[in-house]
Amino acid sequence: MAHVALADKGQELAHPKTWIGAYVWSQDHKVIGIQYIIVATAVGLVALALSAMMRLQLGFPGIFDLIQPNEYYSAVTMHGMIMVVFMLTAFFLGGFGNLLIPLMCGARDMAFPYMNMLSFWVYLASVLVLCSSFFVPGGATGAGWTLYPPQAITEGSAGSGMGIILMLISLALFIVAFTMGGLNYVTTAFQARTRGMTLMRMPLSVWGIIMATILGLLAFPALLVAAIMMLLDATLGTSFFMPAISDLGEVSSTSGGTPILFQHLFWFFGHPEVYIVALPMFGIASDLISTHARKNIFGYRMMVWALIAIGGLSFIVWAHHMYVSGMNPYFGFFFATTTLIIAVPTAIKVYNWVLTLWHGNIHLNVPMLFAIGFIFTFIHGGITGLFLGNVAVDVPLSDTYFVIGHFHMVMGVSPFLIVFGGMYHWYPKFTGRMLNDTMGKIHFWVTFLGTYAIYLPMHYIGILGVPRRYFAYGTTLSFPDSVQVINASITIAALIVGTAQLLFIFNIIWSLFNGKKADSNPWRATTLEWQTPDTPPKHGNWGPELPVVYRWAYSYSVPGADEDFIPQNEVPSENSKHEVET
Amino acid sequence: MASTLIVLAVIMGAVVFWLVRQTLNVQPWAEEGLVGQHHAGGPFSISSAKIGLIVFLAVASSLFSLFVSAYFQRMDFGDWTVAPEPVVLWLNTVLLIFSSIFFQRARNAAIKNRVGGVKSNLMIAGLFTFAFIGGQLWAWQVLHNNGYILSSNPANAFFYLLTAAHALHILGGLWVWSKTVFKLQNKVEVYKVRTAVELCAIYWHFLLLVWLVLFALLLST
Numbered sequence: 025m026a027h028v029a030l031a032d033k034g035q036e037l038a039h040p041k042t043w044i045g046a047y048v049w050s051q052d053h054k055v056i057g058i059q060y061i062i063v064a065t066a067v068g069l070v071a072l073a074l075s076a077m078m079r080l081q082l083g084f085p086g087i088f089d090l091i092q093p094n095e096y097y098s099a100v101t102m103h104g105m106i107m108v109v110f111m112l113t114a115f116f117l118g119g120f121g122n123l124l125i126p127l128m129c130g131a132r133d134m135a136f137p138y139m140n141m142l143s144f145w146v147y148l149a150s151v152l153v154l155c156s157s158f159f160v161p162g163g164a165t166g167a168g169w170t171l172y173p174p175q176a177i178t179e180g181s182a183g184s185g186m187g188i189i190l191m192l193i194s195l196a197l198f199i200v201a202f203t204m205g206g207l208n209y210v211t212t213a214f215q216a217r218t219r220g221m222t223l224m225r226m227p228l229s230v231w232g233i234i235m236a237t238i239l240g241l242l243a244f245p246a247l248l249v250a251a252i253m254m255l256l257d258a259t260l261g262t263s264f265f266m267p268a269i270s271d272l273g274e275v276s277s278t279s280g281g282t283p284i285l286f287q288h289l290f291w292f293f294g295h296p297e298v299y300i301v302a303l304p305m306f307g308i309a310s311d312l313i314s315t316h317a318r319k320n321i322f323g324y325r326m327m328v329w330a331l332i333a334i335g336g337l338s339f340i341v342w343a344h345h346m347y348v349s350g351m352n353p354y355f356g357f358f359f360a361t362t363t364l365i366i367a368v369p370t371a372i373k374v375y376n377w378v379l380t381l382w383h384g385n386i387h388l389n390v391p392m393l394f395a396i397g398f399i400f401t402f403i404h405g406g407i408t409g410l411f412l413g414n415v416a417v418d419v420p421l422s423d424t425y426f427v428i429g430h431f432h433m434v435m436g437v438s439p440f441l442i443v444f445g446g447m448y449h450w451y452p453k454f455t456g457r458m459l460n461d462t463m464g465k466i467h468f469w470v471t472f473l474g475t476y477a478i479y480l481p482m483h484y485i486g487i488l489g490v491p492r493r494y495f496a497y498g499t500t501l502s503f504p505d506s507v508q509v510i511n512a513s514i515t516i517a518a519l520i521v522g523t524a525q526l527l528f529i530f531n532i533i534w535s536l537f538n539g540k541k542a543d544s545n546p547w548r549a550t551t552l553e554w555q556t557p558d559t560p561p562k563h564g565n566w567g568p569e570l571p572v573v574y575r576w577a578y579s580y581s582v583p584g585a586d587e588d589f590i591p592q593n594e595v596p597s598e599n600s601k602h603e604v605e606t
Numbered sequence: 607m608a609s610t611l612i613v614l615a616v617i618m619g620a621v622v623f624w625l626v627r628q629t630l631n632v633q634p635w636a637e638e639g640l641v642g643q644h645h646a647g648g649p650f651s652i653s654s655a656k657i658g659l660i661v662f663l664a665v666a667s668s669l670f671s672l673f674v675s676a677y678f679q680r681m682d683f684g685d686w687t688v689a690p691e692p693v694v695l696w697l698n699t700v701l702l703i704f705s706s707i708f709f710q711r712a713r714n715a716a717i718k719n720r721v722g723g724v725k726s727n728l729m730i731a732g733l734f735t736f737a738f739i740g741g742q743l744w745a746w747q748v749l750h751n752n753g754y755i756l757s758s759n760p761a762n763a764f765f766y767l768l769t770a771a772h773a774l775h776i777l778g779g780l781w782v783w784s785k786t787v788f789k790l791q792n793k794v795e796v797y798k799v800r801t802a803v804e805l806c807a808i809y810w811h812f813l814l815l816v817w818l819v820l821f822a823l824l825l826s827t
Contacts, residue, residue, distance in 0.1 A: 135654045203665055207658045215654045220640055223625070224632040238621060241661065242614055245669035249676060256767070261757035264680060280685030280760065285676060288607055292672070325629060332625050336618050340611070576634035596638050 039563060051137035052563050054454060056144050057122030063144075064115040065529070067151050071106035074099040076522050083515025085496045093495040094182040097166025100493060101183075102158075104169030105191070108297065109198060110151055112439050116304035117202070117240065118147060120446055121209050121233045123454065127553035128230050130218025130571045130593075132564045135211040143205035150197035157183070157190035165191045168493065170290055173265040173283050177258040180271075189258055192251040199244045199251075209237045218552075220573035224328070225592065227551045227577040228321065231328055232307020235335045236300045243296035243339070250289035257281070287349055291342040298435055299338040303331055305442045306373055309395050311577075312445050313377050315549045316392035317384030318588050320578035322376045330369035337366040347415050348422045356415040363413035367406065374403060385581065385588070389547070390464035394445030397472040398438050405434025408483065423493075426486025429479045437475045444471070444528065451532070452546050453553055454560050457539030463531040467524055474521035481510045550589050551577050609678065613671035617664050659805050663812050666775060670816050673771060674823060677764050681827060687759050691824055692748040698741035699821055705734035706807075706814045713807040716800045724803060725790050731810070732783050735776060742769055761827075768820050772813065779809050 040046040047055060078099050080088045091099060122140070126133055134140045157164040166182025167175060175181045176188050183191075213226070213234045253264040257278070265286045266278035306327075314321040321327060343351065343359040377399055386392065408430040412418045421427060444467070451459050486492075488503045497507075545554040557567040571593040579590040680686070708731035715723025746766065754762045786802045 136658060203662075206665075207661050210661050211654050211657045215657055222632070222634070223628045224634040241665045242617060242668045245665060246610075246672050248669065249672045252771075253676065253767070256756075256763065262763040263685070263757075263760055264676070264763065277757075280683050282680065282683055285679045288679065289672065289676060292607060292610070320635065324634065325632075328629055329626065332622055336622050339614055339618065572640065574640060575638045578635070 046563075049141060051133070051141045053122045053126050053134045053137070053140060054561065054563075056140055057119050057124075058454065059144050060114055060118030060122060060147065063148055063151055064111050064119060067106055067155070068111035068115075069525075069529075070155065071103045071111060072522055072525060074103040074106075076519060078103070079515040079518045081495065083512040094166060095163060096495045097168075097182040097493075098158075098164040098187070101166050101169055101171075101191075102154075102164050105195075106154070107436065108169065108301070109195070110154065112301045112435075112443070113202070113240070113297070114147060114198075115443055116301060116439070117209065117233060117237060118144065118205055120229070120304060120308065120450075121205070121237065123450065124229055124553060125209055125212050125233060126216065127453075127556070127561065127565060128227050128551055128577075129213055129216060130221055130552050130566070130573060131212060131216035132566060132570070134208045135215055136208050139204045140208050143201045143208070146197055146201035146204065150194045150201060153190055153197060154194035157187050157194070160186035160190065162187055170287075170294070171254070172290075173254060173257065173281075173286050174267060174269060177254065177266070178269065189255065192255045192258075195251050196248060199248045202240055202244055206237045206241045210234060210241070218570045218573060221552075221592075224325070225573055225576045227307075228310040228324070228327055228331075229304070229307040231331050232303040232305070232310075235331045236303035239296045239303070239335050239338060240300045243293045243300070246289050246293035250286055250293070253289075254286065284346075284349060287346050288343070291345045292339075294345060295342040296338045299334055301435055301439050303334065305398075305439045306331065308442050308446050309377065309398055310373075310380075311551070312391050312395040312442075312449055313380050314578055314580065315449075315547055316387045316389050316395070317381050318387065318580045319380055319384035320580055322379040322382075323372070324576070324578060326372055327376055330372050333369040334366060337362060337369070341366055344413055344418070347418045353415075360414050364410065367410055367413075370406060374399065374406070389448075390459070390461060390468060391445040391449035391547075393465070393468045393472075394441045394448065397468065398441040398445065400472075401433050401441060401475060402438040405430055405432075405438060409434055421486060423491050424486035425482040425490050425492055428492050429482035429486060432479050432482075433475070437479065441471070444468070447528075447532070449547065450553075451535070452542030452559070453544075453556075455536055455539070456542055456559050457535050458542045458546060459535045459539060460531050463527055463534075467528045467531065470524035470527075471521055474517050474524065477517035478514050478521065481514055485510055545591075548587070548589050550579050550591050552592055555591050555593050607675045607679070610668070610671045610675040613667055617667065653801060655801055655805060656808075659808060663809075666812070666816070670771070670820070673764075673768055674819070677768070677823065677827075680760050680764070683760075685759070686761050688827060689749060689754045689759070689762050689765060692745040694741050694745050694748065695821060695824075698738050698745065699817065701734050701738040701741060702814050702817055705731045705738060706810045707731075708734060709803075709807040709810045713804050716796055716803040719796050721790075721796050724796055724799070725787075728783070728787055728790070728803065732780065732787065735780060735783070735810075739773055739776060742773055745769070765824065768824070772817055772820060775813055775816075779806060779813065782806060782809075 040050065046052070050056060050059070077090050078096060080090055081096060122134070125131075162183050162185040164183045165171065165176060165187035167184075167188060171188070171191065175184075177184055179185075213230060217226070253262075256262045257264050257266050261277055263278040263281035265283050266276070266281040267283065268279035269276040310321050310327060341359060341362045343355060344363045347356055347359075381396070408426070412421060412427065412430055448459050448464055451457070485503070485507050488507060489501075490497070490503055490507055491501070542559065544556065544559040547554070552571055552573070553561075555571060556565055573592045574594065574596050575590065575592055577592055579585075579592075581588045582590055708727045712724050712727035712731060715727055746769070749762065749765065754765075756763050756766050782802060783806055786799050786806065789799050789802075
């Protein structure tokens with residue numbers, strides 16, 4: 025039985041005969057990836073619209089009057105949950121994971137194409153259930169994206185009826201979808217790599233996506249457990265999380281439950297979730313930087329180990345989100361320490377990106393602009409994270425805009441810059457056309473500078489003590505009037521950045537028809553997805569013969585080579601082999 | 607969260623150990639050309655379906671250990687009153703052990719290509735499993751009739767929750783089992799269902815282990 029793997033040898037791909045079979049109920053990883061991207065983008069635009077409504081309220085209270093306080097809380101919750109789970113997680117793993125893993129590993133498709141298709145449809149169902157919660161009586165849940173009980177399911181808070189129930193069902197569906205997808209990604213990367221594609225020859229994008237998938241598979245069950253138990257609390261009157269509540273003299277039927285248990289479960293998922301988004305981002309950033317700087321990635325092995333180390337450590341830092349819930353000081357000390365330790369492999373990655381750029385032949389193509397922009401925003405958000413990782417700093421800042429500024433920089437803007445960079449980078453491969461360069465550059469500069477106009481002032485007003493989650497500040501809070509001016513300017517910047525994203529969407533649709541025709545390897549990259557016989561790749565990806573891999577993914581600017589890149593599957597000539605050995 | 611951390615430490619430890627061992631002395635930048643056979647393609651000599659199942663078992667382990675962690679954390683609060691375990695649970699445990707044994711026999715028969723052995727053992731294993739599910743429902747009935755309802759105490763709620771989560775996993779397995787039995791009834795050759803039988807056996811052993819852990823937990827608290 026040795027060596028049957030290779031996706032279990034003569035696995036036949038069922039070529040669909042109808043249009044619906046090819047593009048709707050498709051089992052082709054590329055179509056499924058694009059389906060994931062379309063749905064994630066659509067639901068991401070909903071979340072973007074929600075943030076615009078919130079910003080209009082905060083920047084110009086009482087002028088636009090678009091939303092009521094209850095709806096504001098729903099908007100906060102839905103914006104957060106959509107962006108973190110339904111947009112970024114789905115986009116990186118469902119979207120890029122599906123598109124890139126088989127192509128980069130040299131496989132014809134995922135290991136279990138049928139399950140892969142189911143994964144997308146269950147994901148779509150979860151998104152539809154989530155969005156339907158806007159329209160039920162009481163509106164969508166307004167519990168904050170952390171959904172803390174008791175207020176999440178206690179009458180009086182926004183969406184405590186059907187809203188929260190639909191949210192929990194939607195999350196459960198998402199977890200099922202993710203598990204089906206995740207089994208595929210891991211199995212494909214381990215089993216279906218083509219001949220010569222050793223683990224250490226895989227591009228860092230695949231490494232990042234795979235480590236993130238492993239984290240997701242182990243961490244999402246925590247959210248599932250929390251969601252099931254909260255569903256039972258909300259519908260069948262159990263008291264897993266619900267303490268006894270006395271409301272205007274009436275005592276609730278629940279008693280003795282512990283909200284802290286929910287917080288533990290939620291953050292046991294919630295912190296790895298940050299890295300589920302971050303690891304693919306790290307991987308893709310590495311590939312973008314290396315390709316467009318025409319230089320091999322600095323410290324490849326260190327980059328791989330850093331991904332592995334971050335993955336392992338991400339499971340023992342969760343309670344740094346719970347300093348303000350009260351805990352044994354020694355626990356706080358432990359979690360602060362682990363939080364600072366996880367910054368070490370992360371910092372190694374940042375150094376390696378910068379050292380990759382050092383003396384590189386930097387091409388400021390649009391994907392590269394986004395990748396370099398990402399280094400800035402990620403360092404920025406990462407360093408404020410080190411502040412907040414310390415209990416003494418976190419406690420006063422935890423409920424202020426400082427935290428909003430921090431996490432938007434590190435896991436809002438940074439992954440989005442890489443999503444954009446990845447889209448500009450791989451769009452030619454999957455459509456056969458280039459995205460418009462001018463629009464891309466406008467998109468980059470407005471987004472990059474705009475994010476600083478939005479989030480830097482948030483750090484400042486956070487230190488002034490402006491609380492987060494407030495619909496309006498009233499007159500009882502003590503901070504200078506200039507805060508309102510800052511809030512107005514943040515809103516204006518946010519609206520401009522939001523509009524720039526529409527330009528990106530326009531670019532994607534416009535270029536599909538009018539874009540410059542792309543050849544099969546426009547960035548002259550080494551990795552396998554650029555070496556397919558057809559662009560866009562056909563079903564089955566590789567024509568009659570699978571590619572054979574002879575070298576790692578980063579042979580850029582090799583001394584003595586004819587060109588400044590050597591594709592992974594190029595047969596080594598006698599002299600080049602000699603040179604490597606000496 | 608200690609029990610979850612232990613389970614996850616074992617899983618992550620295995621993953622990290624394996625990955626680091628694969629990568630420790632490799633210098634991909636210095637190696638060109640076709641590498642040795644042991645590096646070519648998939649590094650495992652087992653089928654993709656089995657890898658998929660093993661990964662899924664890791665997910666399920668994480669899920670059940672989180673339930674157990676939640677159980678321990680909730681138990682420390684004052685309102686926890688232990689419900690007596692229905693005696694039928696002992697019988698159910700025996701039933702599940704037998705179903706696991708017969709799945710193993712079916713697997714052995716499948717490897718030896720004996721159609722009759724696969725069929726009969728598979729059927730018996732399925733019957734024991736259905737009996738187990740029935741027994742679990744009986745246990746619910748007993749508790750419910752004695753007034754230990756879901757919402758009256760967190761201990762009861764956890765009993766129903768844990769048994770239901772476990773039973774749902776078994777039902778998922780029975781779906782694969784029924785497809786396999788159906789194929790065998792339609793005279794499909796044994797080697798075509800060998801993987802399915804093998805995976806069922808592994809899955810049942812895993813769920814037996816989970817049940818033993820859960821049962822021990824319920825008994826000891």
